[in-house]
Structure formats: structure tokens, C-alpha cells
Amino acid sequence: MELLKGKETADFIKKEISAKVAEIVANGERPPHLVAIIVGEDGASKTYVANKERNCAQVGFKSTVLSYPEDTTEEFLLGVIDQLNNDDEVDGFIVQLPLPKHIDEEKIINAISPKKDVDGFHPKNVGLMLLGEETFISATPYGIMLLLEHYNIETTGKHCVVLGRSNIVGRPVANLLSQKSKYGDCTVTICHSRTKDIEKYTRDADIIIAAIGIPEFLKGDMVKDGAVIVDVGITRVPADNEKGYRIVGDVEFDSVAPKSSYITPVPGGVGPMTIISLMKNTLKAYELRKKSK
Ligand code: NAP
Numbered sequence: 001m002e003l004l005k006g007k008e009t010a011d012f013i014k015k016e017i018s019a020k021v022a023e024i025v026a027n028g029e030r031p032p033h034l035v036a037i038i039v040g041e042d043g044a045s046k047t048y049v050a051n052k053e054r055n056c057a058q059v060g061f062k063s064t065v066l067s068y069p070e071d072t073t074e075e076f077l078l079g080v081i082d083q084l085n086n087d088d089e090v091d092g093f094i095v096q097l098p099l100p101k102h103i104d105e106e107k108i109i110n111a112i113s114p115k116k117d118v119d120g121f122h123p124k125n126v127g128l129m130l131l132g133e134e135t136f137i138s139a140t141p142y143g144i145m146l147l148l149e150h151y152n153i154e155t156t157g158k159h160c161v162v163l164g165r166s167n168i169v170g171r172p173v174a175n176l177l178s179q180k181s182k183y184g185d186c187t188v189t190i191c192h193s194r195t196k197d198i199e200k201y202t203r204d205a206d207i208i209i210a211a212i213g214i215p216e217f218l219k220g221d222m223v224k225d226g227a228v229i230v231d232v233g234i235t236r237v238p239a240d241n242e243k244g245y246r247i248v249g250d251v252e253f254d255s256v257a258p259k260s261s262y263i264t265p266v267p268g269g270v271g272p273m274t275i276i277s278l279m280k281n282t283l284k285a286y287e288l289r290k291k292s293k
Contacts, residue, residue, distance in 0.1 A: 001257050002151075004230065004264045006143070009150045010272035014059055017279055021060035024286075032286035033062040034118065034278075035084055035093035039077065039103065040070040044236070045096045052094075055275050061282060064090075074103045078111050085113040092118030092285040094278070115288065118281040121168070129172060132179045136281045141173040143273030144209065144230055146280075148183050151262060153207070153228055160186040161201045163218070163250065164211035169232055173209055198222075210250035220255030229256055229263040232270045 021031050034056055036049050049065055056063035066080065077095075084093045093116055099105050109117075114124040120138035128135035137145070148155065160177045164170035170190060177186040189201050193212075202208055202222045210218050211232035223229065233250030249266030257263050264270055 001260050002262050004147055004151055004228075004262050004269060006147055006264060006269040006271060006273040009147055010143075010276040012150070013146065013276045013280065014055070017059040017276075017283055020283060025060065030089070031060050031062050032091045032282050033064070033089060034282045035064045035066060035090050036096060037066045037068070037077070037080065037093065038096045039068045039072050040100050042098070045098075049096055051275055052278060055279055056282075059279055061279070070100050072100070072103075074107065077103060077108060081108065081111045085111075085116060090116065091289055092116045092282045094119045116285060118278060118285050120281065126167075126172070130175055132181070136284065137176070137277075138168055138172055139274045139277040139281065140169050140211075140232060140270065141176055142277040142280070143270060143275075144173055144232070145176050145183055146277060147230070147264070147270070147273050148228075153183070153262060155183050155207065156185040158186050158206035159189070159204055160207040160209065161189045161191060161205035162209045162211065163191050163198070163202070164209075164213075164232075165190050165192045166211065169211040170209075173211070177207075177209075212250050214250060215248040216250070216252035218251045218256060220252065220259055223256055223259050225259050226261045227259065229260045230270060231264050231266050233266065234271065 025031055036052055038045055038049050053063050053065060084090050095108055097105060099108065109121045112122055114122045117125050118136055120136035125135045129137050155177065162170050162174040174188045174190045177184055178188045191198050191201055199222045203224055205227055207228040208223060209230045209232065213233055213235055215235045215237055229251055231249035231251040235248050236245040237248050238244065239246040247267050
């Protein structure tokens, strides 16, 4: 069994991005600029945004966080998005989800300029991704693909089972793995909450991507020997420590790891890859904006 070390891989990519940013700045230009919008007081969202800020600082990006209260109106938020869409000093921005219930997430995502949509959630970017064309691929699926690439995991002709069909993880990653490409060419099965006998699929899988949000759902007796396991799950479960919680994935590591050929740890697997993919997308947005000038 070998660990798919997301933290190490992300650090490696971070160095590449930092070098590019240093070059940009040495040429007398401003660094790439990422803006994050956060509405409300969700603790996990604040942690994610703080993490994104830290990563921006590490690679040399400018980063701005716009925090608004829970009772912010949809109209106000659309106004902010319009300003950012037209601000030449901003290369990319994200709206941290979930938004408070009174704000229509779809409307907000649709209002983001696809050129600045570094989360890759805009329908235009999702469509380009589905067609296998150049676009911003959303951060978690992109991070998973980069991790498979970094470890040169053989995917061609393999049976990949994706657990979960969300728009931000399950469906896009299933699509990317089925595309005609070096780290694609898989035969993909998508399982979800209505799938019967899920073990029937997981036991046949060469690669399993678990993205359902149920702690330790996937057990050792559900996987075949030598499978590649990517655990996307992040659930906070109460723990007797300083924070009062610990992070648990969708895979029961202790029973699955001995059977696997490769497995991601949680934390330190897909999480860091997600953030670094956002950094990659921001650099790309910067480069595209410069090219279009
Ligand atoms: P989501 O939107 O809640 O989707 C969960 C998916 O799992 C749904 O498709 C659901 O099926 C399926 N599901 C639920 N119970 C199931 C069961 N018993 N058997 C099979 N499938 C089941 O979640 P998400 O946003 O994709 O996130 C999934 C997990 O990944 C969460 O723990 C989240 O925190 C984590 N995550 C991590 C990162 C990272 O950077 N590491 C990024 C994003 C998300 P239905 O469609 O039928 O409801």
C-alpha cells in the first residue's frame, strides 16, 4: 500500500506556482489576485476561506476576502459580483458555498463571469468540461485528477466506481475519468443513495472515489485487493481534543488501506489538492486575462 500524499503533491505544485508568480512580479507586473466572498457565519466556510488566504500568501497571490453578514440580500450580492466581473485588478473570484437560504445559489453562480469563475461552477465552464475542452475545472475533481497524474496511476481500461453524484465532486470527476485522455479512459460507474447492493460495484472496482459525506462508509470487505482508493469525504465528528472534533473521511482507513494499492489519507489527501487546484485556476485566469489584452 502506498499513500497518495495530497499535502506533499500540493506543496510540489505550490513551488511551481510560486516560481511563476515570482517571474511575473520580477517583470514589474502585479501578482494574480483572487477574491473570496463569504456570507454569514458558517464555521467550516470560514476555515476554508482562511485556508485559501493562507495558500494565496504562500504562492505570492494577492488575496481579498469580502465578508458580509447573514442577512445580506441577493440583490446586494449580485451588485458585488457585477463589480468584481468588471474589475481589471481581479483575476478570479469565488463565492463560498453554502449561502444563506434566502439567496438563490444558482442565480449567484450564473452571475459570475465565466472568465473569472475559478471555482468552475458556472454552467458554461461545466459544459466545456463535459466536452473535454479547455476551461476552469472545479477544484476538487481537478485536484483528484492532478493527484492521480502525480502518482502516475494507470487508469486506462480500469473500472472506476464513484460514490456520490454531486455537481461539485461526483459527477464532474466521473466525467473526467471517462474522458478520452491519459488519466481518463476509465469505465465509470456512479453510485448514489438509491443504488442497490453498492458492494457489488465497489468490490469490482479498480479505482474508488468516495464522495458521499458518510464517515467510514467504505469498509475493507467492500473493496478488492489492489484497488486505488481516493477518499474525498470530510466530516467533523466530535472528539475529545482541543478543537472538540476530528476530521473523518468516507473510508474506514484501517480496514481498507491493507487491501489497497494506493490510498489517500484524511486529512492530507484530497483537501490540500482542492486548494492548490484553485490556485492553479487563478493563475490560469490571470494568464488568460493577460493574453486577451
Ligand atoms: P453532497 O452534495 O451531499 O452529495 C453526497 C452524495 O452522496 C449524493 O450524491 C448522495 O446521493 C450520495 N449518498 C448519500 N448517502 C449515500 C449512501 N448511503 N450510499 C451511496 N451514496 C450516498 O456531498 P459533496 O458536496 O459531493 O461532498 C461529499 C463529501 O466530500 C463531503 O464529506 C464533503 O465535505 C466532502 N468534500 C471534500 C472536499 C475536499 O476538498 N476534500 C471538497 C468537497 C467536498 P443522492 O444524490 O442520491 O442524494
